[in-house]
Amino acid sequence: MTDSELQQKIDAIAAGPSLIAEAVAGCDASALDYQPAPGKWSIREIVAHLADIDVLYGYRLRQMIADKTPVLAAIDQDDWARNLHYRDADVAEALECYRASRRANVRLLRGLRVADLQRGAFHPELKRIVTIEELLGMMLKHDPNHRGQIERLRQQAAAREKGQ
Numbered sequence: 001m002t003d004s005e006l007q008q009k010i011d012a013i014a015a016g017p018s019l020i021a022e023a024v025a026g027c028d029a030s031a032l033d034y035q036p037a038p039g040k041w042s043i044r045e046i047v048a049h050l051a052d053i054d055v056l057y058g059y060r061l062r063q064m065i066a067d068k069t070p071v072l073a074a075i076d077q078d079d080w081a082r083n084l085h086y087r088d089a090d091v092a093e094a095l096e097c098y099r100a101s102r103r104a105n106v107r108l109l110r111g112l113r114v115a116d117l118q119r120g121a122f123h124p125e126l127k128r129i130v131t132i133e134e135l136l137g138m139m140l141k142h143d144p145n146h147r148g149q150i151e152r153l154r155q156q157a158a159a160r161e162k163g164q
């Protein structure tokens with residue numbers, strides 16, 4: 001990866017919260033809380049997930065950059081959703097937290113050079129080192145994936161409203 005490719009990736013990561021804010025703009029409460037199936041997340045839960053996962057990414061990034069022999073803590077994202085009450089999340093507040101967290105993480109990423117991307121931390125479930133480059137790849141895919149999911153949920157919620 002060249003430095004300009006790295007900067008392009010960081011630009012895309014920086015745009016993540018706006019991508020999500022656009023996708024939920026004008027969404028009413030019934031669409032936010034539409035649940036496609038038992039155990040499947042609503043848009044409200046997805047936005048809360050994005051805000052929380054960025055805190056996790058940020059912590060992992062700090063470990064990878066700063067610690068000597070870092071070990072990541074595995075999480076279960078469905079446990080987080082349930083036990084941290086994503087269903088009751090305030091979407092505007094979650095978006096605000098997401099923007100602030102992402103801004104701080106992007107500032108850290110901007111300080112990296114290409115050679116730094118091979119730093120990493122041990123992942124106990126994968127039983128290997130996960131690098132900053134891999135973390136970048138996850139951050140890059142995460143927002144577009146969930147944006148697509150939000151768009152599908154909005155369509156399904158709208159179709160259901162019409163059908164009633």
Ligand code: NI
Nearest residue numbers: 049053142146
């Ligand atoms: Ni996710």
